[in-house]
Amino acid sequence: DIQLTQSPSSLSASVGDRVTITCRASQSITSSLNWYQQKPGKAPKLLIYAASYLQSGVPSRFSGSRSGTDFTLTITSLLPEDFATYYCQQTYSALAITFGGGTKVEIK
Amino acid sequence: EVQLVESGGGLVQPGGSLRLSCAASGFTFNNYWMHWVRQTPGKGPVWVSRINSDGSSTNYADSVKGRFTISRDNAKNTLYLQMNSLRAEDTAVYYCATTYSSGFDSFDIWGQGTMVTVSS
Numbered sequence: 001d002i003q004l005t006q007s008p009s010s011l012s013a014s015v016g017d018r019v020t021i022t023c024r025a026s027q028s029i030t031s032s033l034n035w036y037q038q039k040p041g042k043a044p045k046l047l048i049y050a051a052s053y054l055q056s057g058v059p060s061r062f063s064g065s066r067s068g069t070d071f072t073l074t075i076t077s078l079l080p081e082d083f084a085t086y087y088c089q090q091t092y093s094a095l096a097i098t099f100g101g102g103t104k105v106e107i108k
Numbered sequence: 109e110v111q112l113v114e115s116g117g118g119l120v121q122p123g124g125s126l127r128l129s130c131a132a133s134g135f136t137f138n139n140y141w142m143h144w145v146r147q148t149p150g151k152g153p154v155w156v157s158r159i160n161s162d163g164s165s166t167n168y169a170d171s172v173k174g175r176f177t178i179s180r181d182n183a184k185n186t187l188y189l190q191m192n193s194l195r196a197e198d199t200a201v202y203y204c205a206t207t208y209s210s211g212f213d214s215f216d217i218w219g220q221g222t223m224v225t226v227s228s
Contacts, residue, residue: 034214036153043203043218044153050212087152091213095167097143097155 002026002093004100006086012108017078021103023088025069032092035064035073039084047086048073083107110134110217112204117222124194124226130187130204130219138162138182140208143215144189146200146224156202157189172198194226
């Protein structure tokens with residue numbers, strides 16, 4: 001299976017900060033990488049699909065990019081509602097979809 | 109409103125069986141592939157299974173192959189997951205999900221989840 005390694009596993013940030021989360025794939029997955037936000041007790045919410053496409057209704061402060069097998073989720077100016085756990089997901093291997101281990105964004 | 113609602117979770121003994129349901133509404137269910145994803149508290153989601161729009165093709169994660177069966181009833185707009193020979197490690201919240209308006213197999217619609225606990 002394709003492994004996705006997220007870093008950091010957690011971070012502390014303040015409202016207004018720029019936050020960057022990285023997801024590294026164990027092999028080439030082209031741009032088949034999605035990002036989700038999850039809050040406690042809720043299902044994951046799709047933010048970015050195909051590495052850089054903003055899902056409808058998601059604020060433009062969220063963006064995604066790709067460099068080879070490294071993928072980045074950026075939040076340009078953190079708002080209180082952005083404190084959550086973020087997961088990447090690869091769908092390149094459609095018969096073995098995998099998720100990253102998550103990055104918890106906490107309030108500093 | 110596009111919605112998925114899971115049901116059927118609960119407490120079951122190791123070796124037991126359980127059938128989960130996922131009721132779809134607000135969209136043409138029989139046009140969409142459907143997935144089951146599970147998540148243990150504090151851990152990342154894990155993909156479990158998928159089924160194509162007419163139910164003729166299914167796929168499973170290795171961890172559940174031979175024990176779980178995904179199916180659907182398009183007349184009832186409902187997805188199912190039959191879980192047999194349950195193990196403690198199957199304990200998780202189970203979500204159904206689909207790619208409704210996004211692309212590249214991303215899951216833009218999720219249910220609220222149903223908890224399955226396997227314990228004696």
